[in-house]
Amino acid sequence: MLTINNLHATVADKPILKGLSLTINAGEIHAIMGPNGAGKSTLGYTLGGRPGYEVTGGSVDFDGADLLAFEPHERAAAGLFLGFQYPVEIPGVSFVQFLRESANAQRTQRGEAPLSGGEFLKLAKEKAGLLRMDMDMLKRPVNVGFSGGEKKRAEMVQMGILDPKLAILDETDSGLDIDALRICGEGINAIMRKPDKAVLLITHYQRLLDYVKPDFVHVLAGGRIVRTGGPELALELEEQGYEAVA
Amino acid sequence: MSEIAALPTRKSEDFRYSDIEALSGVWPVAREEIVLADGEERALQIVEDGAAAVARHLVITLGAGARCDLRILTAGPVFGRVAVDVQLGKGADFTLGAAQLATGSETLEIVTEVLHAEPDATSRQTVRTVLAGHATGTYLGRVAVARGADGTDAAQSVRAMLLDRTATANARPELEIYADDVKAAHGCAVGELDANGLFYLQSRGLTPPQAKRLMLQAFIAEAFTGAADEDALSAAAIARLEAIL
Numbered sequence: 001m002l003t004i005n006n007l008h009a010t011v012a013d014k015p016i017l018k019g020l021s022l023t024i025n026a027g028e029i030h031a032i033m034g035p036n037g038a039g040k041s042t043l044g045y046t047l048g049g050r051p052g053y054e055v056t057g058g059s060v061d062f063d064g065a066d067l068l069a070f071e072p073h074e075r076a077a078a079g080l081f082l083g084f085q086y087p088v089e090i091p092g093v094s095f096v097q098f099l100r101e102s103a104n105a106q107r108t109q110r111g112e113a114p115l116s117g118g119e120f121l122k123l124a125k126e127k128a129g130l131l132r133m134d135m136d137m138l139k140r141p142v143n144v145g146f147s148g149g150e151k152k153r154a155e156m157v158q159m160g161i162l163d164p165k166l167a168i169l170d171e172t173d174s175g176l177d178i179d180a181l182r183i184c185g186e187g188i189n190a191i192m193r194k195p196d197k198a199v200l201l202i203t204h205y206q207r208l209l210d211y212v213k214p215d216f217v218h219v220l221a222g223g224r225i226v227r228t229g230g231p232e233l234a235l236e237l238e239e240q241g242y243e244a245v246a
Numbered sequence: 247m248s249e250i251a252a253l254p255t256r257k258s259e260d261f262r263y264s265d266i267e268a269l270s271g272v273w274p275v276a277r278e279e280i281v282l283a284d285g286e287e288r289a290l291q292i293v294e295d296g297a298a299a300v301a302r303h304l305v306i307t308l309g310a311g312a313r314c315d316l317r318i319l320t321a322g323p324v325f326g327r328v329a330v331d332v333q334l335g336k337g338a339d340f341t342l343g344a345a346q347l348a349t350g351s352e353t354l355e356i357v358t359e360v361l362h363a364e365p366d367a368t369s370r371q372t373v374r375t376v377l378a379g380h381a382t383g384t385y386l387g388r389v390a391v392a393r394g395a396d397g398t399d400a401a402q403s404v405r406a407m408l409l410d411r412t413a414t415a416n417a418r419p420e421l422e423i424y425a426d427d428v429k430a431a432h433g434c435a436v437g438e439l440d441a442n443g444l445f446y447l448q449s450r451g452l453t454p455p456q457a458k459r460l461m462l463q464a465f466i467a468e469a470f471t472g473a474a475d476e477d478a479l480s481a482a483a484i485a486r487l488e489a490i491l
Contacts, residue, residue: 050445076451088446092464098447101460106451141464162450 001026001063001198002166008057009046016042018223019058024166024198031201031209031234034220035242040202041085043220044170048082049075063165076102077109079165081158083172087151090142095154098142099124099161106162127160131187148175156187167192168200173208185211206238219245260329263384263416265353268299268325275301275329284309284335289474290316292328295482299325306330308338310364317473318344320354321486329357334367342371343469345483348381348413349490355384362390362425366397374466375406377413378490384416389430396427404434407465409458409490455491462487 002024009017016039024030034040046053047060049072060067062078070078090098103123104114115123128135131153143151152172159167172184185208192199193212201212209217209231217233218225219242227233227245237245253273254261261269282288286309294300300323308314312335320326326348332340346354360369375383389400406415419432439461447457463484470479 048445048449050449051441071454072445072448073451073453073457076449082449084446084449088440088442090443090447090461090464092467093460098450098460101456102447102450102452105453105456109451109453158450 002067002200003061004047004058005060006058007043007046007055007060009042010054010056011042011052015056016223017046020220020224022218022225024200026165026198027195028215029193029199029201029212030216030218031203031214032218032220032225033203033234033237033242036204038220039223040220041170044082044168044202047075047080047168048072073105074109076162076164077106081162081164081167083152083155083159083167083169085171085174087143087146087155089144091144093142094140095138095142096121096124099138099158102158103161123161124157127157127191130160130190131156132183133157149177149180152176152184153180153187156184156191160187160191163191165196166198166200168202170202171204172201173203173205181207182211184208188212206234209234260357260386263353263382264327264355265325265382268353269301269327272299272301272325275303275327278302278304280304280306280314282306282308282312282314282338285311287313288315290314291473291475291479292316292318292320293479293482294320294326294328295322295486297322297324299323301325301327301329303329304331306332306340308332308334308340308367310336311338313339315341315473316343317470317475317479318342318356319346319479319483320356321345321347321483323354324350324352326352326354327357328355330359332358332360332369334360334362334364334369336364337366338364339367340369341472342369342373343471343473344372345374345376345466345469345479346383347376347466347483347486347490348383349378351380353382353384355386357384358387360387360389360400361392362395362398362400363392365395365425367395368399369401371402371404372469373402373404374469375415376409376462376466376487376490377406377415378409380410380412380414382414382416386416386418386420388420388422389432390422391425391428391430393424395425398425398427399429401430402432402434403468404432405465406436407462408436408438455488458491459484459487
């Protein structure tokens with residue numbers, strides 16, 4: 001589904017990703033772990049197409065298409081979802097309006113018929129329920145006044161509504177208490193653990209992986225993947241730290 | 247205030263940022279006198295969405311306890327000027343919510359003069375300006391509180407959004423206070439759309455114009471909140487935004 005080959009990227013002319021390669025197949029869940037400053041978030045933003053994250057070498061193939069040639073909204077329509085570490089507050093715009101327009105913008109780009117108001121609300125209600133989020137919260141302005149945990153749950157609701165092929169989740173576990181961590185973990189499983197979907201979890205800690213069991217764990221350090229293993233690698237990292245393992 | 251017969255020049259503070267050439271085509275501007283009796287309530291709405299130059303001059307007098315809610319949308323004219331002079335009686339209340347949207351080389355301006363002549367009156371002015379291309383958008387707002395007009399509460403909230411670095415926003419909120427017990431607040435900001443927010447919206451599938459339109463819709467909504475015809479005003483503003491983007 002996703003093939004990253006020798007990816008190099010800079011932020012403000014500073015090289016961050018230095019030859020990163022990674023292949024993710026449909027049906028797989030991958031976790032990328034690594035110390036601060038390793039380039040984990042840069043990987044997420046670069047794949048999402050954030051301005052300021054400049055690709056200086058390498059390639060990214062997403063379902064047979066050159067992902068890097070796409071604008072951010074085209075990447076979303078192609079089936080990529082980026083879960084933000086720090087979801088952005090948009091005062092004055094309600095979640096419901098934002099998500100309905102987003103879902104329909106994607107459908108329009110894919111040549112599909114837009115969802116009616118009723119169809120959308122039914123879908124939103126179902127996905128909010130998965131994340132134990134009250135629909136009233138989705139009538140509020142995007143992320144405004146939400147706690148850290150609510151923002152992350154709202155990200156997962158968005159993922160459920162937009163129904164991507166590949167989700168890149170950047171530190172979805174940060175800022176979550178134990179209950180919210182479990183709810184988010186279960187949400188990720190319910191929405192994304194399917195034969196035709198894949199997930200790339202970016203995280204510092206092992207704890208989210210208790211709920212979302214990865215098929216592969218990678219260690220990112222110095223802008224490259226320096227080690228790959230199974231779920232046991234995450235436990236090893238947790239015990240021994242990055243310096244010993246990577 | 248008597249009508250100025252001669253065409254003003256840019257030396258006049260009230261016309262400093264004006265498009266005098268365009269103004270000459272609609273000069274002189276007729277004064278539209280509106281008088282609200284004691285306790286009277288009225289909602290007024292001005293929508294200037296044609297392409298031709300237009301200038302309006304409203305002179306509103308509010309009696310004791312009268313309430314006036316004025317909403318303005320200027321979106322489309324090559325030159326659009328709305329001047330509003332307000333005089334507030336005791337305990338009167340004046341609300342202005344205005345949005346001006348301009349692109350190309352359009353020049354739009356809102357010029358207000360609100361006089362708190364008697365005690366205990368309130369005035370709220372909310373002005374939102376969106377400018378693209380080489381457009382100029384101006385708000386000149388003077389609030390005067392007369393001697394003895396204690397208990398006055400006057401607020402001005404003025405914000406402009408520049409979509410291109412070539413556009414120009416002018417904002418000059420002014421306070422002239424001769425009373426002691428007065429609450430007066432003014433906030434003024436000129437900015438650009440938040441790049442983080444735009445990327446966030448685009449990462450969910452919105453095209454760049456859709457993402458901008460959504461953020462700008464929220465930005466100007468504050469000018470129309472609570473208006474009798476809020477939906478129609480918003481719809482007209484969104485239509486113009488879509489044309490600008």
